[in-house]
Amino acid sequence: MTIYPLKFNPILKERLWGGTKLGDIFDKPIENDITGESWEISTVKGDISVVSNGELSGKSLQDLIDTNAEEVLGKSVVSRFGKEFPILIKFIDAKQDLSIQLHPNDELAKKRHNSFGKTEMWYIMDADEGADLIVGFNKDVTKEEYQKSIENDKLLDLLNYEKVKEGDTFFINTGKIHAIGAGVVLAEIQQTSDVTYRVFDFNRKDKDGNLRELHTEMALDAMDYTKKDDFKVAYDTTTDTVNEMVDCPYFKTNYINLTKNLKQDISSRDSFTIYMCVSGEAIVANEFGEATVKKGETVLVSANSKSIELKSKRATLLEVTI
CATH class of the missing domain: 2.60.120.10 (Jelly Rolls)
Known part of the structure; x- marks a missing residue:
């Protein structure tokens, strides 16, 4: 099958913490002022990307994979993942701080959710002055120390904050506690998974006045409690090369x-x-x-x-x- 470069209709997601920058900066067709995510390429059930350009316009990515898996994905990819698109591509606008969360590894996600885990990376595209991320702990902690900080509403004291600017890149492996801070717009590349363990949400309420669900117990066995400086990605910026x-x-x-x-x-x-x-x-x-x-x-x-x-x-x- 001859497949030209494909573009897809963005799948826009309303989020409690979202804003308007996906429309303001990228001209996405947002419909409200709490648009937090644009899913660019996805085969997550219920959110499957649809081609927006050329003669294949209107076809879903999953349909193309189902009928032409090796041509679209590659033989080695099909051998590993079958007819599932293995990654999810997003742009994210955080007008407010996102919840503090982590993701399980493949083994735990498979056991609990019949899903892949969620390893991801972030590339900062825009950041307000003073904007930051939470990535990992600021010291080694024990599970007991962590639990006590949750009980006493002191979790923020244990977390590592990183100031960010355009071009900064972060690799978030499974088990690492993290959060995107207010004023950050970023590109996200992740495993195809929507499994997230939310552990703290600043006691915010949704539009119906309810606190969002936390996954306190499920996070305990998924979390890496050690301080690691393995998240900031150093890379060359030489022009006109890969x-x-x-x-x-x-x-x-x-x-x-x-x-x-x-x-x-x-x-x-x-x-x-x-x-x-x-x-x-x-x-x-x-x-x-x-x-x-x-x-x-x-x-x-x-x-x-x-x-x-x-x-x-x-x-x-x-x-x-x-």
């Missing part, structure tokens, strides 16, 4: 800063390729066609592509493969 950012078992992400056209031979890749445009505008082309992406847009190139050409005089892209 710079490695993250290489983990679930996804690989590269940073590409374009000032001219860049052609890549991907005949041996055996994986789909995703481009998230985090600044500027570019044309993504394979042998079957092309698509234009601007800041805040995403494109999927099928695994049966032999080459990719990125055409731009000014753009920054995150390249994601398996």
Whole structure:
């Protein structure tokens, strides 16, 4: 099957902590002032991406995978994940602090939820002055110390805060307590999973006046209680080349800063390729066609592509493969 670079209709998510920047900055068609997420590429049940460009417009990504799995995903991806798209791609606007949470690993998620775990990475696209993230603990703690801090409403005293600016990148492995802070807009790449253990939500109430559910007990056996400085990603920003950012078992992400056209031979890749445009505008082309992406847009190139050409005089892209 000849599959040109595919764009999808954004799946917009209303969130208690969301704002308007997905519309203000990226021109997403938001309908309210608490839009927190734009799911760019998804096959999560009930939130399956639909093609928005070209002759395949209106087709769902899952339909394309079901009928052309190896061509879309790659043989190696199908051997690992079957006909499931293994990652979920999002843009997130945090007008308020997100809840403090963590995600279980594959083993625990499979046992409890028949799901994958949730390893993820964040690339900061915009941040208000003074904005920060919570990533991990500020010291080693015991399970008992952690439980006591929850009981006494002192959890915040144990957490590590990181000031952020555009371009900062964080890798969030399973078990690590974390939260996105107010004033941050970011690109998120994660395993296909919606399993989250919320442990503290600043005692906020939803629109109906109810406190949101916490997962205090479930989090205890999923959490890493040690202080680790393994989350900040250092990467090269050399122009017009592919710079490695993250290489983990679930996804690989590269940073590409374009000032001219860049052609890549991907005949041996055996994986789909995703481009998230985090600044500027570019044309993504394979042998079957092309698509234009601007800041805040995403494109999927099928695994049966032999080459990719990125055409731009000014753009920054995150390249994601398996």
